[in-house]
Structures are given as structure tokens and as C-alpha cells.
Amino acid sequence: MTSSDDRPLDDVGTPAGEQPAAPRPGAGPPADDPTTGSPADWAADPAAGPVADAEGLDQPATGDPVESRDPSEAQPGDQPDGPSGDPSDLAASDELVLAQTALAERTLDLQRLQAEFLNYKRRVERDRDLVRENAVFTVLSGLLPVLDDIDRAREHGEVEGGFKAVADSLDRTVSGLGLTKFGAKGDEFDPTLHEALMHGSSPEVDTTRVDVVAQAGYRIGERVVRAAKVTVLGPEG
Numbered sequence: 001m002t003s004s005d006d007r008p009l010d011d012v013g014t015p016a017g018e019q020p021a022a023p024r025p026g027a028g029p030p031a032d033d034p035t036t037g038s039p040a041d042w043a044a045d046p047a048a049g050p051v052a053d054a055e056g057l058d059q060p061a062t063g064d065p066v067e068s069r070d071p072s073e074a075q076p077g078d079q080p081d082g083p084s085g086d087p088s089d090l091a092a093s094d095e096l097v098l099a100q101t102a103l104a105e106r107t108l109d110l111q112r113l114q115a116e117f118l119n120y121k122r123r124v125e126r127d128r129d130l131v132r133e134n135a136v137f138t139v140l141s142g143l144l145p146v147l148d149d150i151d152r153a154r155e156h157g158e159v160e161g162g163f164k165a166v167a168d169s170l171d172r173t174v175s176g177l178g179l180t181k182f183g184a185k186g187d188e189f190d191p192t193l194h195e196a197l198m199h200g201s202s203p204e205v206d207t208t209r210v211d212v213v214a215q216a217g218y219r220i221g222e223r224v225v226r227a228a229k230v231t232v233l234g235p236e237g
Contacts, residue, residue: 133220140179141225144218147174147181151216183217183228185210193217193224198231208234 150167153159159167182193189196189208197214210230217228 133223136177137220137223137225140174140177140218140220143170143174144226146170147218148215178220179218179225180220181216181218183210183213183215183230185213189230189232193219193227194232195227195229196232197229200231200233201236202233203236205233206235208232 147170150159150170153163153167187194187210189210194210194217199208200211209232210228211233212231213228214231215226215229218225
């Protein structure tokens, strides 16, 4: 078969010795290319177009199957997130624990010292009061004979004039220091307050009572400085 210029044609209609013309940009494949066609042609005849291996698309190049993976599952090669994997964060956490422990120890020491100070303060105040009471007790004990002489002088009516003023002033002073006198005729006998010199009986009493006060007793608060020396009478029978 020849063309009008008498040159033989090859199988695709191109004159022998000439290269096929390059396709124009945007032009589709040749109409007689058996490997091409429209999607409609492939749907009608699957063998007319390229057939993709559906299973091959899901396989890697090596042919090994691809395993599905849950993103929430940690893998051995994964790096843990957060400060626990950072050495500087771990060091900071250790320093915080040490600081908290030291603070707790210092707090306990402070509480113990405060308790010891309060106990010391109470003990000092108690000792101070006891020292004061002992000092007053010692001084007033030495004045008891003087007070006894003043009482005997009053009984005989000898406290007059200037001596009476001195005696009254002394009584006010010792009373201001807490010294009180006790023991009078008719008081109920109390062995913690009275020292019985003689015991008698009488139908006029129903309990043991003081009859005669030989020497008055004195006390400071609840502390007895000297018991009263008395004679007592009890009920008959």
C-alpha cells in the first residue's frame, strides 16, 4: 500500500522512514491504543483497560501484610511523654521532696521547743509563787510570838495609847500578807486546825467543841502556819 507520493507506509499509516508525529499537548491517547480507553469502556470490558490489583495496593513493597495499630497503645520504641522522662524534671521533683521533708522536721522541732518553753514558763511561775509563799511563811512565823504577846496584853487591857496604834498597824500588815487567825470558844473541833490539850465532857454539847483557846492558830490561805492549842468538850456517855 502506498500513498500519493509513492512511498510505502508502515503498519500505523506513517510513511516508511519517518517518525510518528509527537502528540499535541492536551491531546488524548491514540484512538487505536488497546491499553487505553474511557472508564465506560473499562466498565463494559475490564480487559480493555488497566486492572489494578486491589490486594496489591494494600500490601507494602515487600509483600508483608500491614498490621493495624491503635494510636492509644504504646509501642516498645515509643518515647514516654511528660516530665518523668526528663532528668532535669526528675531532679527538681527530688529537690521538692527533700525540701518538704526538711520543712516537716523543722516544724516538729519548733512545736517541741514551743511546748518545752510553755512548760518551763509554767514551772517558773509556779516556783516563783512557791518561793514567795515560803518567804512570807517564814517571816510571819517569826512574828507569831509578838502577836501572842499583843493578844495577852489586850486580854488584860494593857494595849493603850501609842502601843495600841503600833499593835493595830501590825495586825493590818500581817493581814495584808494573808495571815488569818482562827480558834474561838464554841468552834467545832477539827484535828487539822486544833491541837487538843485537854478533853472533857458536857451535857450541853452534842459534838466535840472548843472550850478554851490557850493559843490562837494562824494560817495563810489553806496552809496552816500554827494549829490552835485548845481544850475541848464532848457529849457525855
